[in-house]
Amino acid sequence: MKKTTFPILALLASVGIASLTGCSKEQEAAVPTGSAAKQDAKVEEAYPSQTGTTLAGKFGGESIAYQQINGENVFEGDILLTQEQVRSERAQTESAGRNTGKWPSAVVYYTIDANLPNQARVTDAIAHWQANTPVRFVRRTTQSSYVTFQVGSGCSSNIGMIGGRQYINLASGCSTGNTIHEIGHAVGLFHEQTRNDRDTFVNILTQNIQSGYANNFSKYSASGYTGTDFGALDFGSIMMYGSFSFSSNGQPTITKKDGSTFNIQRNGLSVGDKSGIDIMY
Template identity: 70%
Template sequence: MQVPSFSILAYSALFGTISLTSCSKDQQARPAQPEQQAQAQAELAYPNQTGELKTGEWGGQPVSYQEINGDKVYEGDILLTSEQLATSAGGQQRPGSAGRTTGRWPSGVVYYAIDPALPNQARVTGAIAHWQANSPVRFVQRTTQTAFVTFRVGSGCSSNIGRTGSQQYINLASGCSTGNTIHEIGHALGLFHEQTRADRDAFVNILTQNIQSGYEGNFTKYTDLGYGGTDFGALDFGSIMMYGSFSFSSNGQPTIVKKDGSTFNIQRTGLSAGDKSGIDVMY
């Protein structure tokens, strides 16, 4: 089966390109601080909600996601489209039509609109300005284009992944910061989360006993889903696409620690050096 171009983009060009960072020594594993818990909880499509766990195929490969309020939620804040997960009449998931989209924005130009009802639009314009100052990606207000991103009010922070080929959304609740918006734009550009790299076990330990029920799939390596890819450089603890140590914790204890057992903070300030290198490879 020919792998759709979207999957090639997502899993060979994206995973692991977010790298090249150095971090100071962190404290040993400890309960999550309130600000870390709040940051991890904010970056969910539907905070405090869980849905039916479903398995299907995406780009010809198996994938698990939650269905919440009609949305197909992957890795907490990624919304898959019906085209990406097409369902047959019998309910069996089949490869979707993601191959008909490019996944990547042609010429690195993202057309966008901001819903007038969205409060605090400065977080959107600030995030766009940050991307434009630190990457070759350009953002242009949509006029008549049929493929574009709309920033709108949401229950949490979430985004479609890559260019879908039609109108797509970045959803922002009131608690979604400029940093969260930079992260969600990363998804719209085609970036997945850093901790799903093939080589991540050389850098971190995943403490599955502390992960919230139903969110275990958020920590699955892309190779475990059957995808090929290339990891560039070392895992980037400072990436804006990286989970923090306490993301999706069920008990306030860490879900991801460094190999020496120390924890690290979630970073939602701006693109790291590795993020910039990765996006340069893509665009």
Template identity: 50%
Template sequence: MRRLNLLYLLPALAILSCSKDSITPDTEEQLIETKELSANVEVAYPQDFGLLSDVYFAGKKITVEEIDGDYVYEGDILLPSNMITSQDVKLVYEIGEEPQEKSVGRTSGRWPNNTVYYSIDNNLSDKNRATDAIKHWESNTSLKFVQRTSQSNYIYFTTGSGCSSYVGMIGGKQNITLAPGCSTGNTIHEIGHAVGLWHEQSRVDRDKHIKINYSNIQSGREHNFKTYADSGSDGDEFTSNLDFGSIMLYSSYSFSSNGQPTIVKLDGSTFNAQRNALSAGDKTGINAMYGGSTGGTTEPTAPEYINGEYYVIYGLTVLRHNDEWWYYSRTYSMWREVELKSNNRWYYAR
């Protein structure tokens, strides 16, 4: 699961919440939104379809939607513009090679010392969503959340068109957007992204557990259903099965064009996306990423990297394998071992 590990919202929510007794969708779009609402999944720009473009991010080629200057991936994931390039750029150097002075943005991804700094926009409505979600994270994981004073790297909870977040610590101020309809559960999900989780249905081995019904997906949104393997990060996944209880999983009806399920179990049955709490699997994954056990009072320990998992570290998507780092080089069309040097640049190991 939780590869490095890195959804959506509806203005309709606000309307629906204040007129529960008069929901009579009269257009196809409203029907879709109503379904999306029942699914409780997150969308950054529920009302907009962005321009689709193929870009490079962390050494992978992926399809993103460009909306309002944001690069949106899989519905609610924002990718930092300084880590996006239109052309493949060099992220791994040969031994002895001088790195380019200028490079695409780099991030170590995880929050040092298990400590996440944050600040809440004064104008954000229902701030309890953020503080309650933080309490949930603190009582279930070894992560600590501290109100920012002068730290330069921090999460900023602010209002937006939908629910959205970046994945992992990207460096500097990074927004989690919460439209009025985003729930505490949606906020727990968005914090999941911000501490480094991607979506559960994007696991490389997800086809062993779920089936994607492409014919039911909204036109132009098919790219949201790619696996990391589709994005060029092929490899083994050694961890446990896809977790149908994960708060990071889409629902069966996400991005449906016709009210029919887009994701089903292998036996054809549908499932709900829960947005109440971190699942046992979510907690296990996070504590493996960050060290420590559940319970918030544990002393933070150094993160352990899990063989078979993908991580984005200093701008590169790397696979942990045999306690070494491996990178799939498109230049060489093969996996090569890589090492992170003290200048925080990646080099081929041999």
């Protein structure tokens, strides 16, 4: 496992924080541009097309807004927060919170619920993570902290290791790429567009965002996390929204600074994603 003296965001706040190589021309070219109609991959949501009660809470010692849907605390669309997390008054800092949420020895213990259909999307996603990162996935035996892949209303996950049993929820429409994305959350990654420096690279067009989904586009600093963003924002990250994600009117919600659009990518971990995980674990 690589050693580094680079500072790391508390709770590994975003893959973009550790896109140390930036977004190379080759990498960016691999992500096609186009209209919303041509975007085949879908954005992950815990409860698609459902909005709940918007509540104020504390996460990492900072005020946040999240939605309570079907008794669950939903943040950024597909991240599930525990009651303890939304009530936390403890500020996260680089030194105090650096290891919070990381899986010890980079080993994630897991089970797959027998009722989950198309389990190959889970095993294929795990194989992709193991082929491209230092994170290992081991079938759970008696371990107390582990992830269960189970049937869900949409695609969702807890963030980082929360202790005890936690879940990655997959509806029938959640693809292998969506599963790779949700595993990203489970190992501690937030969405790429929540980088603190994102305004240098993108425009967030709030007037085009669906009602109730604006919080999906908040910077990670609003969640109480501090640190340094390395390299350029990674438009090819599997943790990045596309230009038309959560659009209310068919117009873009995110564009590059020059006004051009880009597609969502859910094929696999990007070069920047791999670099980030390598630094984090």
